[in-house]
Amino acid sequence: MFRYSRWSLSLLLSYGGLIAEIRADAPVSFSRDVLPILSDRCFKCHGPDATQRQAELRLDLRESATADRDGRAAIVPRDLTASQLMVRIRSADPDLRMPPPDSQRKRLSPVEMAILQRWIEQGAPWGRHWSFERPTRRSPPVANAHPIDAYVRARLSREGLRIAAGAAKHTLVRRLSFDLTGLPPTRDEVEAFVTDDSPRAYPALVDRLLASPHYGERMAMWWLDAARYSDTDGYQGDGTRSNWPWRDWVVQAFQGNMPFDQFTIEQFAGDLLPDATSDQILATCFHRNHMTNGEGGRDPEESRIDYVIDRVNTTGTVWLGLTLGCAQCHAHKFDPISQREYYRLFAFFNSIDEDGKAGGGAKPYLAYRSPFVARAVEEAQGVVAGRRPLADATRLRAEAEFEVWLEEVVAAVRGGFQPWHALQARLLETVEGTALTQQADGTVQASGPDPRQDDYRLTAAPGVRRVTGLRLEVFPHKSHTDGKLARGASGEFILTDVKLQLRTKGRSQLRDIELSSAVADAEKDVGGRNYGKVQGTLDDDPRNGWTTASHDPRQSHVAVFALDAPLQVDDDQELVFTMLHRSTVGDANVGRFRVSVTDQAGPAVRSLAAMPLEELSGAKVTDAGQVSTGLRGRLLDQFLSDHAAHQQAQRELARAQRQLTEVKRAVAAQRVMVLSERGTARRTFVLQRGVWNSHGVEVRRGVPAAILRRPAEAVASRSDLARWLVSPENPLTARVVVNQLWQMLFGAGLVRTPEDFGLQGEFPTHPDLLDWLAVELMEQDWNLKHLLRLMVTSRTYRQDSRVTPGLLERDPENRLWGRGARFRLPSWMIRDSALRSSGLLNPAVGGPPVMPYQPNGVWAEMFMGRFRYQPSQGAAQYRRTLYAFWRRSAAPTFLFDSAQRRVCEVRPRQTNTPLHALTLLNDLSILEASRALARTVIGQRPEPEQRLRLLFHAILSRSPSDSELKVLVREVSRARRYYAQSVDSAQQLMEFGQPEQRHSEQVIEVAAHLVVASMLFNLDEAITHE
């Protein structure tokens, strides 16, 4: 609590985070001062919700609060002692005191009691909650001033404070550029503005940025979070959808400055407009961006109800700033919204021609052909074309090397070639008791107990330095049932899984070795998950596995397993090979077997055919020229499969080709989820306790009366609902939208609870200003650019963001706007900013989603390989984050504090954790930007210090101070010294990201400057809206 001597009895209190002034002589405001207290402490039991109501008393209605109740009343205006409310809240008797001690509601503070006291003394004037009254516009406190500044200054001067000086020009151009385009200014843009002293310079800058093609993208990012837009369904299946043309519709709508009322109507009811265009129908995808649940066994109707509820709640949050969801199960406890009214809103969305399904079955769809695909295809073709020559050249080099190699092996295998090396076990173990004994040729025989299921484990040094594959031979034996393959009743075996691990002497932990494929000479032919195919031994699932039943059980059989990558085995290392017999019925353990390993790569371990070197040895040739064409080809395949440079070039080409194939799919019409009404409307019922199949009374479409009353026949369709939302009489929508725009520029809204303008939300810091802006928005035909221009041309916006300790103490959250807003940029803007600063940014607009870098395995871990993330190749990698593929269950890892896109979100998160630091230090996007920038400045400037100045300016839009420069010089020298001594490390540091970016001259210099650039990208200033 603060006390200001200017007012004898005034209090500036902090209540629920809001600063309100209470002056002894000033009237208490019902809606600002009294209602929040009543709402928070009393309404739970004495409010709109009848089911929770105690003593039949309502304190949200004047009639009930002042009604005579056996000679007493809760509130008797101007009579404190007669007002039971005052008696009870002050009572020391726990049986009488309100709120009751066991109600989990806090006791009123002395200040709160004083407010109620003064209110009753002043006659207990009633009113409505502020946000349910229509905004009206009074003339600003100071004529001729910018209206925003007039309000802000008036408020500041009441506190004895003043608006701060303007921000430095380079700061201002950077701030404005981020706010209106989400990108930092280029060096030229900074120079142009800083050197232009004319009064037109700033307005011209504003105009230029509002017209920038990046304006629509920046605004779209706000809207996509609110719209919970995602490229996948969410939930278990998390299937991919193709709703991205809607994202482009949003960009275009903002870019073209579509009035917000029209923007609303098209998204709610574009399909119902007369002669609806396909773009108008596309707009309705807004209300299909919710998650969809296709989990097996789920009742689609239950899911459908969830979707409808999501639409109502999203409408509540985004347009009305109300937590409508509270009324889903019962009357809203605080706001005057009944459960019945909730389901009236529900009814607007209840007759969509949908059936609750997910994945590809989430009708209704619009077939929509995007105009933004041709560019993407062209780009993807460019990457393939660029990589092919490289791949070809690498192959030519490899083929030349092959000739040399061939000569060598011809000589080497002349005396014979041993393809497989039988493992001689150091340890043979079983879990359930089977006895295993090994013979000299490596064959292992089972004897003794024959448990229903068992695991065999064989530990052995491989005898070769490198292992690429394993061979398992299974033999019949006379000791087996009828001389077949096993000792169980049928004589057949079922091998459910195999595992390979590497053990290092002296270490207690094992390393799992991945097996990538398995082939066998005989398999039982089965479909689905069953016992037959050898591939089933690789998945740790006992419901499938390998059996040769149905083939001759008196023949030996063989399976070959390929390692995912060749394994180097040191002298102190051993292989551990485990065979699991865990089938459902069991009694099918292998009776006799042998395990061998090979060091031959590629095709040799992916088929059962004789290995190329085996054939070569058998062919008895004396020089390479005699090798047959067929064999030569197979030898070449094997050689290439082991050739690192060739493999890498091929992989990179293959990635580009895969991307091209993928992008080409976007050429055809995309299926976009949209709205359309079904033939017959569904009946709508109140859902008791919100349970999907628990029907209460039937309701028809309608709108909450407390917000803006309308007769039922006037609100019969979704378009009526949309028009009601943007009606000039609607007290909420314009205020809510203005608040979100303000928040975008200032980091926080005039109402600090942007999602809740209801009784439990915060009171506006500047109620008159909020209303003035809301009216302005409506009177200016919902022109968003007009509003933004108004905001950014205010002095309030242009203030310096520096803060003194004194001001920080008086107004830590900058609720009075006595300084510019300083807050960390959203993480998407940080990435976009790095792309722009480094020159890597691909400014193309629209088209299918792209995949910025993220660490390997994030999707695969979550979905056990069902989805794999393939970073975009070439220019597609450098698109703005807006276009990044959004998987609902695994949001992009490089974004932090971002909306989750599961349900709508309108309040930015601002946290500061070491995980964010790690992300910015090690994310490939930032590292690649650092590398590109390093290379650019080295190319531009020969003088070392100039290079550092350029780097600094590119990232921070200003020149470094001497002391800053000193730090840069020190760090670049440190890095240069290190890399000069360790050129290999410098080379290694270059080895990431796009191959086109990897190649580098002057590797030591580039590495040293990369380090400094990365440091600069991590500065607080670099990631902050100043």
Added chain:
Amino acid sequence: MSNRLDDRTADGTAIARRHFLRRCSGLSLGTIALGLLEDRTSAVGVDSPVAIGRPDLPHHEPRAKNVIFLTQSGGPSQIELFDHKPGLSKWAGQELPASVRQGQRLTTMTASQKQLIMPARTQFGRYGESGATIGEWLPYHARIADDVCFVKSMVTDQINHAPAMTKFLTGHQIPGRPSLGAWASYGLGSENSNLPDYLVLLSKMKRSSDQPLYDHYWGSGFLPSRYQGVKLRSAHDPVLYLRDPRGLPRNLRRGMLDGIREINQMRFEQTGDPEIQTRIRQYEMAWRMQSSIPELTDLSDEPEATFEQYGPDSRRPGSYAANCVLARRLIERGVRFVQLFHPDWDHHSRLSSWCVARCRDTDQASAALVQDLKQRGLLDETLVLWGGEFGRGVAGQGKWDSPDGGRDHHPRCFTMWMAGGGMRPGMTYGATDPFSYNAVEDPVHVRDLHATILHLLGIDHRRFTYRFQGLDFRLTGVEESRVIREIIR
């Protein structure tokens, strides 16, 4: 090393238990520091600079300081594992009486099929002095029968995985609420722990599970994100972005961080924004995490005996068994809440091979963890929970008499066990009807479980609320829930 082991060797068990929280500041692992915590940030949507939990907590003397939640995702079958119903064999193949089913909703997988009773596929034994019934697929569990409390009357109201798991872990079926661990971390914080308050360990599996483990299961919902669980991956980056790029040595990274600190400090002097100071601290913490997290997850300093106790699978990094070892290490270091997830308990078919496979993954290590904590004197203050989001139905899915038979989801009863942290050991609480279908004695709803866990942590669930969008939310929601005092020592 800033962990309780050292305290104990120096001062004896009792002191270590009482005072460890106050004693481990400024020491090595530690240095990871106050968890992965952000400090106060801008005015938007953030609470006050809490690093030590809520000042009004605990509400009463806590019984447990830490929690290990062994989450078995997919719905393990109580009928095969714990809830012995010898009378069922008489009913084999007969239709489930309507008086038992009482209109229970089925998933669409079995809704059209007759509900024919499939008796347990296992033999049961009675173990320990308490005579707990445990199925033969969990032989190691028999050894901890007298250490744990079985709750056989668990109840939920969700029948599909994602909503049920979301309910089980966040108290509400729709994603968006804070998870149990996030609530604990928010409420109790970690005065001086050197690791995040809430760590999540997922079993690395070869087989693709049909139920992805969504990060909202350990999310912070509307609580500040510092309270969300931090997932330790079994990949070579245990925490995303932890590793520096190849070719960047530590001394250059240190130089960069010095440069960042110095220039940020200059900026702070110019702008006066205290947020910059926070950022400087977070970058330093990031640097320290880069060495202390790998040190934590590297089990090579564990003696051979550990791996013998936890079983052969514990030698395999990323396995459930190895994660159990890691859980114990985290508890030793004072981490508040450790949550393991083992997927693939959704046995709609071939119960007798599929379910056995998951039992083998988890049985020995789960039991070893309880025993190990007990041997080290940590069990008294550590609550260990084992369970999944729902149980399985008595009717067979597929042919009830074929080896291919499995069981569908069942929300009306399932079994969990709990040990340590104030729980009554060697107890069985609640009971189901002869069909293991309805919890007929002392039913424990998921929210009662939540109330009980919070109670053990010293928190009154009714008073533990967080204001969001104008409402005071609590883990146990708006419906009545009760602390199950009968199972508390």
